[in-house]
Amino acid sequence: MTTLLPGQAAAPAGPADLSMMYVLHHGFRRDLARFVAAARLTPLDERATWRALLERWDLFARLLHDHHHKEDEHLWPLLRGKVEAAGDLDAARVLDEMEAEHATIDPLLEAVRSGFSSLAAGPSPTAQTGLAADLARARDELGAHLGHEEQDAIEILQRYVPGEEWAELERTELRGGLAPGDLVRLLPWCVEALPDEVSRPLLAEAGLPFRVLLRLGRPRFGRLERAAFVFVPEDVGA
Amino acid sequence: MNGVVARVGDADFGDVVLGAVTPVLVDFHADWCGPCRQLEPVLDELAAELDWMSFVRLDVDAEPVTAAAYRVTGLPTLLVFVSGELVLSIVGARPRRTVRELLVALAPDGRRAAQTA
Secondary structure, three states, X not given: OOOOOOOOOOOOOOOOOOHHHHHHHHHHHHHHHHHHHXXXXXXXXXXXXXXXXXXXXXXHXXXXXHHHHHHHHHHHHHHHHHHHHOOOHHHHHHHHHHHXXXXXXXXXXHHHHHHHHHHHHOOOHHHHHHHHHHHHHHHHHXXXXXXXXXXXXXXXXXXXXXXXXXXXXXXXXXXXXXXXXXXXXXXXXXXXXXXXXXXXXXXXHHOHXXXXXXXXXXXXXXXXXXXXXXXXXXXXXX | OOOOEEEOOOOOHHHHHHOOOOOEEEEEEOOXXXXXXXXXXXXXXXXXXXXXXXXXXXXXXXXXXHHHHOOOOOOOEEEEEEOOEEEEEEEOOXXXXXXXXXXXOOOOHHHHHHHOO
């Protein structure tokens, strides 16, 4: 994929196909833009919407946590072994930064969940103010981290990991272990607001089982999306 | 509200600041803070002059939640929000000219040309 998705900082050239990584990053950026707007625009007394936002936030946080966990468990250690063997201190420093950035994001996710939870329980102007501030911070910090990863960490990946090794890692560790139930939730989330020229070839390559799971998951995901972001203009996160 | 520095608190910050359609400057201050008192007349004047934005004042002792949410640790702190987004942060008392220049840079195009003169 040579086209940059909305918000994407870079796509370093190399043998590995990072399409799915960029699709996930697009989803995280899209969601945070929508959550930031929802926190500001959702009326305090719209309790059903705040409940839907809490449920939608839990989906976002689970996917982000899973993504970071797999990077921490599999990707960074793989790269660390290679850059240390090569004595590449600059690359090792970038990997340290990746892990440190992951650690700063988790507390923000907890704070945001607490804000949504409080507003789902009842109107609270102070909770809304705190939530708006925490979400803006989460968007800025995660946005900076994703940009840093795309710019520097993926450049390292492209330099050190052959295409076949990356494909195997993706198949076994990064995408591996996902049950059909997980995919039914993940796939509609992935393709939401994705440009057609990106989603079409991805789905064609993914095969029939994935397209079936996507079709199965879409109605439920669409209902939750509309319920959560009912007060958010359609162009936000598009 | 334009032209007057109104009070804002934790309870109405969402409506008055985050939900505002015009840019809003929030002056985080406290009664015991000397530099805050020095800045007060400067902001009163700018509120009268820069009529395309609103100015509000928040007492951090009486309204601690918002100050904590935006991690206000020094006084005075001026935060400017546009469409609910924090776009400018000024910590500490600054000369009138500096504050004015930073605010005029946020003005809609037509106003900026008129006010940079």
